Amino acid sequence: MSKRIKILKTYKIFIDGKFPRTESGRYTQLKKDNIPLANVCLSSKKDIKNAVLSARNAFESWSNKSAYNRSQVLYRIAEMLEGNKNQFLEELILQGVDSKKAILEIDQSIDRIIYFAGWADKINPIFGSVNPVASSHFNFTILEPMGVVAIVAPEDSSLLGLISSIIPVIVSGNTTVSIASEKLPLCAISLAEVISNSDVPNGVVNIVTGEKEELAPHLAQHMDVNALGLNLENKVLKDKMVFEATNNLKRVVDISQYNIQESEFEAPYIVKNFMEAKTTWHPIEKDFTSSNKY
Amino acid sequence: MSSKIKSLKYNGKWDFSPSIESIEDISLKKEYQLFINGQFQKPISKKYFPSINPSNEQQLTKIAHAESKDVDLAVNSARNAFNGHWGKLPAKERAKYIYRIARIIQEKSKELAIVETLDGGKPIRESRDIDIPLAAAHFFYYAGWADKLQYAFPNRTPKPLGVVGQIIPWNFPLMMAAWKIAPALATGNTVVLKPAETTSITALLLAEIIQQAELPPGVVNIITGDGSTGELIVNHPDVNKIAFTGSTKVGKSIMQSISSTTKRSTMELGGKAANIIFEDAPLDQAVEGVINGIYFNQGHVCCAGSRLFVQESVYELVLRKLKDRMQSLVVGNPLDKNTDIGAINSKEQLSTINKYIDLGVKEGADIFQLNCELPNGGYWCPPTLFTNVSQSHSIANEEIFGPVLAVQTFRTTQEVINKANNTPFGLSAGVWTDKGSKAFNLASKLKAGVIWANTYNKFDPTSPFGGYKESGHGREGGLHGLSPYLNLE
């Protein structure tokens, strides 16, 4: 019996819930030990534009969902990932992680999603406030999502790193465009497939692959991006992005300040960093009195 | 509403007599020095610039101009204080100094109010009732945080950043100094603060208060100068954080300057706030909110409600009420207790405002200005509003920072949300409606850091203030005003 010919996976990019090829048509062949692993899209400025547009369009509805609902949607990603462990295991191993560590990374990734999913409806009780102003007003501060957040994922942690960069950002209602690890992009697209099969609305997560140095500045320059979440060791590129971000005063969060590998990453402060504080005032009617002193 | 009805008149029958706040007890020095390391020091630059009373263009005093070496001295003194005594001081002791400052401000409130009005041109009613009390309250509020920080950040150990450089604007000179210094001290940082060039005096009076409070030398340094002095602070390598309040343009350039450094920042920048009146609103109170929104402090307010949106069904009525209300605004001598609108802060600002007024007329909007007598000498602008304005008019989308209101209409809630958010700014917004559910809907949809529902331009030390989008980042006031001055370990 002849040997079965294996079906090779086509790795495309993830924009607005769909898996297009890059509009530029460019790709790079990913190899390991000179054996081709896959063809990976080299996305372009135009893909970035489409991804940002999709994230922008998704923002209103995603941010208006109840926190409870967002929490469940994220939990669902974890459920789906749990059932697809093998694919990620294979890819992690292909990308050079030893199997023991790969199993650990997958478990950690799933647990991390569940950890942050739980914050959806707890961030505001912890970090919001009712402010005792001296005048007769009811005054409260709540945290709101910022809008479209552009993420540069860490280079050397292809699954856990990407999940840890996206999930704390979208849990509060932000939508995202992420540039996957340039060296290790395989898990990113498989993660996109999991997300696509779960209940995450189209456009909440967009993932592109390609050369960071080419793509990242476009995100930093884009006037409709509200914040950047960066994992960048390349200081020149990072400085360039922070500089470009001033065009429309994007908020910049250095995600790499938190240690993604460690459980201490699991804290609400990163969620809070991608939120804006909004304070609302409203008069409180005082009792009706008919005294001339008031 | 018939146009035949005789319009109401509010002046000429029983007018106010002058009621001028006495300045007899106020004596300003001939020149003011830099406050560095607990001492008033002559600038190494040997340079001084005049401080002008904008209501009569007379020179009040001369202010030292800090240059590079002076900035070095100030930053070094702040660094030494941080590394030395201040950094080791128990938090509850730190608090006591801040409480002292609050108390001395209260004691000297009359003097401070008068000087604020002389130097900046704002009505004495406002400096007396708003600026100075709020400055004291801010110190008092943050003093109490100093030894309670661990409760603000669950599971974290908050640590001060080090030396913070703070650059403040001329619209609320003392109050802005308080907004900057109080949280910085409460969180254990040391400070180099630069007030705006045209309004330095009350900051230097605050330096005297700080001296009187016996705050250890170098914890707060107050140096004066123009934008170039500010730049030196921004670019000083030993400064850990920049807190800036001012224009979006300067804010962006500061952000660029520090983009390749590890400096942290808080930016409180421009705005073009929408003030929205629905047909079911308490209209007279809404009109009062519009007046407070745009004519408070001559409109020199980053959160000024400079875009008024009125639902079409009540447009005529609201406009009539607004114009009638404007008639009882008193424009004139800022020291007069009845003055509602004082002097424009500087010649430059007046020409900016006039440029926009001309532009509004040129772009085809209809102008209405209060017909009032303006004093001779000094810088003045009567309360102004434009109707027949659309979103694309310059007066409707650029920050004017003066008493100029752009009035537009809307039909539906969705329409007004879109129009209100159709701006790069996002500092504040106002909404007027009697319907609670509508107010909450607007409060959640408007992209702005502060939402005033059925009120406007209210401030409180417990209430976080700061913007979305190009209006800046970070918050000042309240619990949320702490983290911009802390590292969480």
Added chain:
Amino acid sequence: MKLHLKTKVDKLGIDDRVSRITKRSLKSEAKFQGLKMILSMIDLTTLEGMDTTKSVEQLCYKATHLHKELPDLPNVAAVCVYPNMVKTASNFLKDCEVKVASVATAFPSGNSSIEVKIQETNEAISNGADEIDMVISRGKFHSGEYNYVFDEIATIKESCGNHARLKVILETGELGDYDHIRLASEIAIKAGADFIKTSTGKIKSAATLPITLVMLEAIKDHYYTTGKMVGMKPAGGISNSKLALQYLLLVKETLGNLWLDKHWFRFGASSLANDVLMQILKQKTGFYQSNNYFSKD
């Protein structure tokens, strides 16, 4: 006609506006002018169960001779009495411009039949009353019978005809909140009131500055839509000049010049006049004054 609350009132906004107006500073000429204006706007009032012909006559004398050392001061606007004292007052005041106002319509509760109220009004007018201060039926108002309240006012207005101006007392202290005060003001104005008035002075809570502002705004809105002026009379508890000046400032800044006139603004007060006189004398002499030098009637 269906009557309902159309215009909303935000209480804190009203209070804030009042607090801003009361920070106005009145000095020298403006203060003097204000004090004189107050005197000319006073409805000098006596509404006691123990009023007698003699006590009413004494009050009328006071109304026309405020202070002998200050002969050029204006007289008060009116003397306000119970219906049974109207004849006494109108006889005393027949040759001067001080008006006679009479409370009517089962003052202060208003709890009697419309026939009795009409009868009382007619009697006061035929005895010489220039002005009728009626009360609204608060019970009917609270039970939502706004048309009843409206009709009652309209009926009394009809009785007043061209003979007397009608002041409608809302008794705001019993209305519960500013929205009710606004609605009652609108009902009274639409039913034909020449004046709206806050209080009877017979319950503890009487006129306040914020309540007066709410009513002034109702008057202003009516003017905007119809061009017709309606007068305003705060009453009860306004016993010193400082407070009275603040009321006047409310009028100045809300309705403007036209209403700064005794034809359109009145104070219902009994002891205010003497305090104003003391202030005027203080303005003239620079000395603080004593009650002992001002006649109490």
